Each structure stands twice: as structure tokens, then as C-alpha cells.
Amino acid sequence: MSIETAMWPLQVAVVERLEKESALTSKVTGIYDVVAEEHTHPYITVAEPTTQQLETKTAYVEELAIVIHVWSVYPGKKEAIDILNEVVKAIGKGLSIEGPFKLLEVKKPTLQVIDDADMRIKHGMARLMVKIKNS
Incomplete structure (x- = not known):
């Protein structure tokens, strides 16, 4: 049985799902794998x-976790929470x-939403758990 990890295909699937949600994309400046300082x-x-x-013996299944991070400088945690709500709605669509x-x-x-080391930044996290079978 030939096997490969679903790590990258899962990341692509998550980004594509998030990018399809106008309610989410209207609240953020972008969805990134790598962030430049000027974002x-x-x-x-x-x-x-x-x-x-x-x-x-008959299957190769991965249990994958991937973290979706929200970065906000809004005073307080409301903006990060609002964006996380949109993330949950998007992922819920499959x-x-x-x-x-x-x-x-x-x-x-x-x-989870925490204060970042830079106290101006609120850091929201959505940890997603997925089981994928390598067919």
C-alpha cells in the first residue's frame, strides 16, 4: 500500500473553504500561509x-490537527471572536x-483568544481535528 500524508491537501482545503466565505473575507485583509510584516x-x-x-492491516488513516490563527489589533477580543465565529461557520459547511x-x-x-506577547495584538485560534483515509 502506497501512503502519503494529507497535511498539505488539508491545508489547501481549509484555505479554499475560508476564501469562499464572503462574510469571513470581508472581515479580514487576507488568509495566508506566510505573513509579511507589512500585512x-x-x-x-x-x-x-x-x-x-x-x-x-487494511487501511492507513491519519488524525490531523491544523490551527487557524486570527490576528487582530482591535481593542479587546471582540473582533477576534467575531472572525472565529465566521471560521466555524465556514468549516461547518464542509x-x-x-x-x-x-x-x-x-x-x-x-x-481560544489570548493576548499576544505584543499586548496590542489579540490572537484567536481555532484548532481543527480531522480524520482522513489514504485510499
């Missing part, structure tokens, strides 16, 4: 993919992944 807040980054293999993969499960994201 204006608020914006989203998609990062920290991790995987755990759940291989059996993901479509390319390649030799089959989505088995997409759990609702866990959410």
Missing part, C-alpha cells in the same frame, strides 16, 4: 499541521480534499 490586521494564518497515524484521500470525520474546532 494589515486583521488577518488569518493557517499553520501547525500535526498528524497521528492510525494504520491498520471541506473538499483533493488527491487519494477520503474525509472520514471533521470535528468542530476548539477556540
Whole structure:
């Protein structure tokens, strides 16, 4: 059985899903993999993919986690929370992944908003857990 990780296809699927939501894209200046210093807040980054293999004799399944970050300089946490709400709505509409993969499960994201080391910045996080079978 030939296997490969679904880490990058999952990131692409998440970004594509988020970019399709005008209610979300109207609240942010962009959705990025890499952020340059000149990007204006608020914006989203998609990062920290991790995987755990759940291989059996007949199947190769990955449980993947990916973190969607919201970066805001709005005074207080409201803007970050509003954007996270739009992220949850977007992900709730489903993901479509390319390649030799089959989505088995997409759990609702866990959410958190914290003060960044730079106290001007509010940092929202949506941790998404997904099970994908390598077909």
C-alpha cells in the first residue's frame, strides 16, 4: 500500500473553504500561509499541521490537527471572536480534499483568544481535528 500524508491537501482545503466565505473575507485583509510584516490586521494564518497515524492491516488513516490563527489589533477580543465565529461557520459547511484521500470525520474546532506577547495584538485560534483515509 502506497501512503502519503494529507497535511498539505488539508491545508489547501481549509484555505479554499475560508476564501469562499464572503462574510469571513470581508472581515479580514487576507488568509495566508506566510505573513509579511507589512500585512494589515486583521488577518488569518493557517499553520501547525500535526498528524497521528492510525494504520491498520487494511487501511492507513491519519488524525490531523491544523490551527487557524486570527490576528487582530482591535481593542479587546471582540473582533477576534467575531472572525472565529465566521471560521466555524465556514468549516461547518464542509471541506473538499483533493488527491487519494477520503474525509472520514471533521470535528468542530476548539477556540481560544489570548493576548499576544505584543499586548496590542489579540490572537484567536481555532484548532481543527480531522480524520482522513489514504485510499
